[in-house]
Amino acid sequence: MQLAVNVLVLTALYAMMAAGFVLIYRASRVFNLAHGDAMMLGGYVFFTCLVATGGNLWAAVPLALAAGFMIGVAVYIVGIRPLAGYPVVSIVMVTVAIGILLRSLATLIWSAQVRYPANLLPFKDTPFHIWGNAVISTLDIASIAAAAIFFIVLIVLFQRTALGVRMRAAAENPRLAANSGVNIHRVIALSWGLACFGATLGAVFYTTRVNLEPDSWLVGLRAFAPALIGGMTSLLGVLPGALIVALVEVLAAQYLDPIMVSSAPFIVLLAALWIRPWGLFGTREEVVRV
Numbered sequence: 529m530q531l532a533v534n535v536l537v538l539t540a541l542y543a544m545m546a547a548g549f550v551l552i553y554r555a556s557r558v559f560n561l562a563h564g565d566a567m568m569l570g571g572y573v574f575f576t577c578l579v580a581t582g583g584n585l586w587a588a589v590p591l592a593l594a595a596g597f598m599i600g601v602a603v604y605i606v607g608i609r610p611l612a613g614y615p616v617v618s619i620v621m622v623t624v625a626i627g628i629l630l631r632s633l634a635t636l637i638w639s640a641q642v643r644y645p646a647n648l649l650p651f652k653d654t655p656f657h658i659w660g661n662a663v664i665s666t667l668d669i670a671s672i673a674a675a676a677i678f679f680i681v682l683i684v685l686f687q688r689t690a691l692g693v694r695m696r697a698a699a700e701n702p703r704l705a706a707n708s709g710v711n712i713h714r715v716i717a718l719s720w721g722l723a724c725f726g727a728t729l730g731a732v733f734y735t736t737r738v739n740l741e742p743d744s745w746l747v748g749l750r751a752f753a754p755a756l757i758g759g760m761t762s763l764l765g766v767l768p769g770a771l772i773v774a775l776v777e778v779l780a781a782q783y784l785d786p787i788m789v790s791s792a793p794f795i796v797l798l799a800a801l802w803i804r805p806w807g808l809f810g811t812r813e814e815v816v817r818v
Contacts, residue, residue, distance in 0.1 A: 530661065570599070574592035
């Protein structure tokens, strides 16, 4: 039963971060390889907000999430929008450069010292005994709830609002959407902002449960696997993709070697790409086009 709890918690974490890959790809057909670095930077922003507010989560979390959203918008406006019309591969390479820049910036400002945001929290991460010997903590419950709320909001936004219609139109046919009066750049900037919002949300729970350091970007990069497995054009596909990766990662840590944990998501990804390269819920046409 404890394995099931661990899988569920890890699924929630991966889902929050992997959603950003899909949001950006759906809006601009760009693989954002700086997403893990944005997650890491969001973690440092959260840590700084915790320090500034004296450990007040009710103030630190909203401030960090707002900052994460603005970082995403700023990255698009400054680094991506000037490349409109360039080949997609050029933009992908720019995201690699942006990721390195964000990593260097974080190291320059906060140093490479390992931080522990949990030490600043005004409460202890209380464990609760559930079925059998299984244990789930307060932060675990909060992370699952946050992931559920985040996805419900995204689904409502895309399926039930005029803004969501414009976002879908911009993703499916940018030229037609632009000719219909949709501000393409504003829609894409919003997608980047929401992506970094989700990455920062994931960083909040990861850093409070583990730690924070410049190499934390690797955790965000591992979330690329659930996005590809679920399908880069399907937001809901992130959930089963995250579940599959989390299950393999937890089983690898439990029954194989903890060293395998970091590589497990990519092993699953390779297997999934061999079998179904467009993802579980993706569209085959996108793969053919590329």
